[in-house]
Amino acid sequence: MVTIRMIAKRCGCSAATVSKALNGASDISAETAERIRAAAQEMGYIANSAARALKTSRSYNFGVLFEDATNSGLTHEFFSRILNAFKHRAGELGYDISFISDCLGGREISYAEHARYRSCDGVLIASVEFNEPQVLELVNSGIPVVTIDYVFEHCGSVQSDNVQGMRDLVKHIHSLGHERIAFIHGEETAVTKIRIASFYRTCKELGLEVPEEYVLPAFYHDPASVEEATRKLLSLKVRPTCIIYPDDIAYLGGMNELEKQGLSVPGDICVAGYDGIKFSQIIRPRLTTLRQDAENMGISAAEELARSVEEGKLYIPGRIVIPGQVLPGETVRKIK
Numbered sequence: 001m002v003t004i005r006m007i008a009k010r011c012g013c014s015a016a017t018v019s020k021a022l023n024g025a026s027d028i029s030a031e032t033a034e035r036i037r038a039a040a041q042e043m044g045y046i047a048n049s050a051a052r053a054l055k056t057s058r059s060y061n062f063g064v065l066f067e068d069a070t071n072s073g074l075t076h077e078f079f080s081r082i083l084n085a086f087k088h089r090a091g092e093l094g095y096d097i098s099f100i101s102d103c104l105g106g107r108e109i110s111y112a113e114h115a116r117y118r119s120c121d122g123v124l125i126a127s128v129e130f131n132e133p134q135v136l137e138l139v140n141s142g143i144p145v146v147t148i149d150y151v152f153e154h155c156g157s158v159q160s161d162n163v164q165g166m167r168d169l170v171k172h173i174h175s176l177g178h179e180r181i182a183f184i185h186g187e188e189t190a191v192t193k194i195r196i197a198s199f200y201r202t203c204k205e206l207g208l209e210v211p212e213e214y215v216l217p218a219f220y221h222d223p224a225s226v227e228e229a230t231r232k233l234l235s236l237k238v239r240p241t242c243i244i245y246p247d248d249i250a251y252l253g254g255m256n257e258l259e260k261q262g263l264s265v266p267g268d269i270c271v272a273g274y275d276g277i278k279f280s281q282i283i284r285p286r287l288t289t290l291r292q293d294a295e296n297m298g299i300s301a302a303e304e305l306a307r308s309v310e311e312g313k314l315y316i317p318g319r320i321v322i323p324g325q326v327l328p329g330e331t332v333r334k335i336k
Contacts, residue, residue: 002045010043011036062090062305063100063120065111065138067128076221077277078247078294079127082148085298086124093306095121102134110134112141122146122305130190144308144315146301149191156304156317160292162191165324166198169272169290172326173242174206177336178270181208182240184229184254186220186247195274199244211238220246223253230257234269241270242332248273248280248289266333276327288329293322 004022008015013036020028021036022045064086066079087097100114100123111134115123122144128135130150139145139152146156173181183199186192196215203210213236218225226245230253233240245251251273255265263269265285273280276291300320308315 002040002043004045007036007040007043007045011039058121058309059119060095061118061120062095062097062302063115063118063123063143064097064126065100065123065128065135066126067101076127077249077279078275078292079148081277081294082126082298082301085295086126086302087298089299089302090306093302095302095306111138112143115141115143121309124148124301124305125150126301144305146305146308148297148301151190151319154317156308156315156320158297158301158304158320158322160191160297161321161323162194163198165274165290165292166195167202168324168326169244169274170199170202171206172288172328173244173270173272173332174208176270176332176334178242178332179208180214180238180240181210181242181244182214182216182233183244184216184218184226184233184246184250186218186250188217192246214240218246218250218253221249223250223256225253226250227253227257230254234258234261234263239269241335242272243269244272244274246274248275248277248287251280251287265331270332270335272329272332276324280329281327285330287327288332289327290324291327292324297322 004015004018008018011018017028017032018036021033022040064083066083090097098118098120100111100118100120102108102111102114104114104117109117115138120143123138125135125145125147127148130147139155145152146158149159151157170181181203183196185196200210216229216232218229230243233243234257243254245254251271254271258265258269265271273287273289276289280287280289300322304318304320307318
């Protein structure tokens with residue numbers, strides 16, 4: 001393992017000078033600092049995390065809180081893409097990550113207590129019921145927090161542009177001649193409310209009538225509930241010509257019901273998803289969907305959390321909105 005003393009010997013200077021150069025001290029020349037840092041990189045030097053923590057009073061560790069309602073865990077492709085990008089960018093910024101929960105060693109523990117136990121410099125809340133008392137305790141604990149798709153006044157946030165995303169998807173479907181568009185949405189969350197409102201607003205802007213029975217609840221990532229909602233839509237006297245599903249995985253339930261009723265996509269009815277996961281572009285016909293930029297969301301979340309930690313009392317929470325993109329696919333055909 002390369003040590004500061006080994007770098008000092010190679011550069012012909014004291015260990016104290018090497019330490020100053022690696023820690024950005026201002027009382028050595030820029031030329032000397034650059035020469036020492038170049039030697040350290042060439043020799044493969046990695047700072048001792050325990051020593052760095054003692055010196056800076058920071059752990060260089062981010063906590064991640066991820067609890068989705070369907071218990072999909074890291075098989076949830078949208079959030080796994082966010083977390084993977086978050087992990088890589090955090091590593092580039094010098095941070096490790098630890099998952100936190102309400103259980104430690106077989107005993108119950110609050111999220112805030114777990115974050116303190118792990119000495120987290122900050123916490124990313126990627127998915128959770130944001131109004132739960134434990135979450136509010138963490139948000140108000142003084143530990144820097146950045147949220148995904150939710151806004152607390154004194155925390156940074158990274159959001160997918162659900163308003164524009166739904167608007168773009170509906171306008172794309174309408175551009176292909178569809179005027180009877182139904183929407184099966186997920187459970188009641190802040191994201192769901194925004195998507196529903198954007199759906200109604202866009203339809204109104206386009207002069208489309210939306211019967212009450214065309215907008216039905218289900219659950220994200222839950223094909224069974226979506227299958228039932230699809231059955232209800234197909235039982236209507238006047239069926240929609242296109243159904244928007246809450247996410248790409250949930251669409252599998254809709255696909256099952258359509259097949260049971262002998263309906264082809266897009267010949268008999270058209271469908272669209274939301275998320276733009278890889279699976280949606282592999283199945284045939286290729287799913288028309290709205291791709292959320294999960295990778296950019298994860299990168300932005302890591303950068304925002306690092307900024308929150310490093311700026312401390314000077315930090316002003318950022319509100320970062322990441323645009324999505326319609327992937328036209330093959331499941332919505334032109335009907336006019």
